[in-house]
Every structure is written in structure tokens, then in C-alpha cells.
Amino acid sequence: MELRQLEYFEAVQRNKNFTHAAAELHVTQPTVTTAIKNLEKELGVSLFDREGGGMELTPAGEELLIRTQIILKNVKKIYDRVGEENSYRKQEVTIGIPPISCARMYPLVMGNFAHSHPNIDVQVQDCCNHINITRILQDDLEIGFIILPDVPNPGLEFLPLEKGNLMVLLSEDHPLAKKEAISFQDLAHEDILMYEKGTSYVEVRLEREFAARNITWNIQHYFSNFSTIYDLVSQNFGISFTMPTTSPILSELPGLVTVPFEEPMEYEIGLAWGKNKYLSSGCRELIRFICSYYEKNYEEKPASVIRAPKG
Structure with missing residues (x-):
């Protein structure tokens, strides 16, 4: 088995066509066809289901594709990294x-x-x-x-x-903004504005913390842009959470205050x-x-x- 055969196999599978794969590889179509036939002969299996003119992989072909992608990825790393110089050129x-x-x-x-x-x-x-x-x-x-x-x-x-501590983000006009520290019970009935569902550390951490205390919390809306959250909180349309490592520009928007939890949420x-x-x-x-x-x-x-x- 040669590396070139695996390259041809991966290209044929990706293009679903021998001719297109050959054009991409800058070789003739018969060259690719012969390489795939020799690979199938050496392995003793069919790699493509050619019934009805299709180019779907057989189970053996699917297994080979997984291994081939790993091999080709590692070969690329070899070329990329062996050529490195102390000057970190390119x-x-x-x-x-x-x-x-x-x-x-x-x-x-x-x-x-x-x-x-x-x-x-x-x-x-x-x-x-x-x-x-x-x-x-x-x-x-x-x-x-x-x-x-x-x-x-x-x-x-x-x-x-x-290290940092998770903070509650509030409008300066919010009643909780005057507290020195906020409990989880304080937040039980608040409308919470959160970043995209299931994507942030904050949501995962707080979901666990609220559940551990058997307190229901209310995520009112999710947003794909956290600057929108900051803007809405400043207008007192809900509350959210922030970290000291967040962008300082957002953290210092007018009309916002941050208050720590009574039980520090360190990260x-x-x-x-x-x-x-x-x-x-x-x-x-x-x-x-x-x-x-x-x-x-x-x-x-x-x-x-x-x-x-x-x-």
C-alpha cells in the first residue's frame, strides 16, 4: 500500500467521481482508476459500491476512509513541522x-x-x-x-x-444593585438574559449551582451577541452575569453595576x-x-x- 493510493482514494470519495478527482490531483483518470483497483486487490475488498453508477463507500471503504483521513492529516503535519526553523518562518x-x-x-x-x-x-x-x-x-x-x-x-x-469570580450584572436602577452581595434566592424570580443556549461556561455553572440549592431560575431570553445583553441589562430589561476577564469596554458601559455572589463563584x-x-x-x-x-x-x-x- 502506498501513500499515493490513499490520497487518490480520499479524493475519489470526496469528489464522488474519478474524473474530477484526477483533475484535482493533476493526473490522468486511468491513473486514479488503476490505483484504486490495485488498492482493492491488495486489501481483498471492494471500497466503492458501483451499483447503478453510484460512488457510495462500502463498509470496508468507510473504515478505510477514517484511517486514511488520520494518516493524511498526520502526513501534512510532518511536512508542516519538519520544515520549521528557529526563526519560526511561515x-x-x-x-x-x-x-x-x-x-x-x-x-x-x-x-x-x-x-x-x-x-x-x-x-x-x-x-x-x-x-x-x-x-x-x-x-x-x-x-x-x-x-x-x-x-x-x-x-x-x-x-x-x-482566577476570577463570577459577578451579577445589573442596571444601576435595579433594586439588587444596592446590595453588597447577592444570594441565589435573590435571583429566583429575576428575568435572566443569557448567551446562546448550552454554549457558555456561565450557563452550565449556574445551572448546576441553582439545582444544587433546589432553586428555580428563569432564563428569559438567549442572545447570539453578548453586547446586546449588556445593552438590555443597562436598560433594566433583565439581569445577566459577567467575569473580570470579559472585555473591559463592555464591563464599563454606563448604567451597569456588578455585584458579587454571597457565595463566591470562583473560576x-x-x-x-x-x-x-x-x-x-x-x-x-x-x-x-x-x-x-x-x-x-x-x-x-x-x-x-x-x-x-x-x-
Whole structure:
């Protein structure tokens, strides 16, 4: 079995056509046809169901496709990473940043780091917390900012950077705005405005906290843009929640106040990457840069800087 045969097989499956696959691969159609026939002969199975002129995969073909996609993805990584140089020339680092909880990290990555490392192309993906974790575990993201789950995932390396406390976000005209701290019972009958359903750490955390106290809460509306939530809260159309790591511009909008919970809702933000996964030199440089930034700018130093990847 040759790598080229697998490339031809994947292209035929994706295009559902030998001729189109050949054009994409810049080879002749008979070349592709012969390669697939030889692959089927070597494996002793049919890979495509050709009844009625179709190009659907057989069960054996589906199994081979899964393995082939993994192989081709890893081969691409070999080409990408073996060619790296100490200057990080033409490197790309993909990092996930939750758009609400870690909004303050955008300028650090897209501004400070990108400007000081022009030869590293930083690709930022705005993904909610659990999507970030899933994509890192699937090797779809190299690294990401996340809020540490209550039960740490054994497949992740986590570098703690900063702690914060979840706050209640209110209009300055709201009766609860005058309290020094707010209980969960205080919120039982409030209209709550929340980010997209099932996507944010805040919703998952608070759902668990309310349930543990046997208190019903009322999510009145979900929104796809959290700036809309802030605007509506400032006009006293409901309440919401915020974090110190949220964008400071939104947090300082006029007409808004933040009040802590009586029982502090602490969370921890840091960098995560796949355990025992290879990290490109550009990615390792990004981790070192962020650690250095926190050491210089925060009294609370990263607890695990000594575990940051070396090299």
C-alpha cells in the first residue's frame, strides 16, 4: 500500500467521481482508476459500491476512509513541522478564545504577541469553552484559553494563569444593585438574559449551582451577541452575569453595576493543549510569551510556568 493510493482514494470519495478527482490531483483518470483497483486487490475488498453508477463507500471503504483521513492529516503535519526553523518562518498557530469569558485575551494574542512575532501567523478561533476543549482533544486546535472544568480532563495539559469570580450584572436602577452581595434566592424570580443556549461556561455553572440549592431560575431570553445583553441589562430589561476577564469596554458601559455572589463563584482561566501532543515551536513561543506577560503584569504568577513546554 502506498501513500499515493490513499490520497487518490480520499479524493475519489470526496469528489464522488474519478474524473474530477484526477483533475484535482493533476493526473490522468486511468491513473486514479488503476490505483484504486490495485488498492482493492491488495486489501481483498471492494471500497466503492458501483451499483447503478453510484460512488457510495462500502463498509470496508468507510473504515478505510477514517484511517486514511488520520494518516493524511498526520502526513501534512510532518511536512508542516519538519520544515520549521528557529526563526519560526511561515508558521501558523491556531488558538481558541472563548468570546465572553476570555475576551480580554484577544489584545494580548492579536496585538502584543502578533506585533512582536511577525513571522508567526496567529489564527484566532472564537469558540465557547466546551467547544474549545473538544477541538483541542480532537487535535483540531493546537492550543486554547479555557476555563478549567470542575473535573479536569485527563487528556489536557493546563497552565493556570488567572482566577476570577463570577459577578451579577445589573442596571444601576435595579433594586439588587444596592446590595453588597447577592444570594441565589435573590435571583429566583429575576428575568435572566443569557448567551446562546448550552454554549457558555456561565450557563452550565449556574445551572448546576441553582439545582444544587433546589432553586428555580428563569432564563428569559438567549442572545447570539453578548453586547446586546449588556445593552438590555443597562436598560433594566433583565439581569445577566459577567467575569473580570470579559472585555473591559463592555464591563464599563454606563448604567451597569456588578455585584458579587454571597457565595463566591470562583473560576480559573488558563492555557490548555493536548497532553503528550507535539506543539510547534511557534506555539511553544506563544506559551512562553504569555507566561512572561503574566509574570510581569500580575501579582499572582502562573502556577505552572515550570511545566510550560521547553524548546
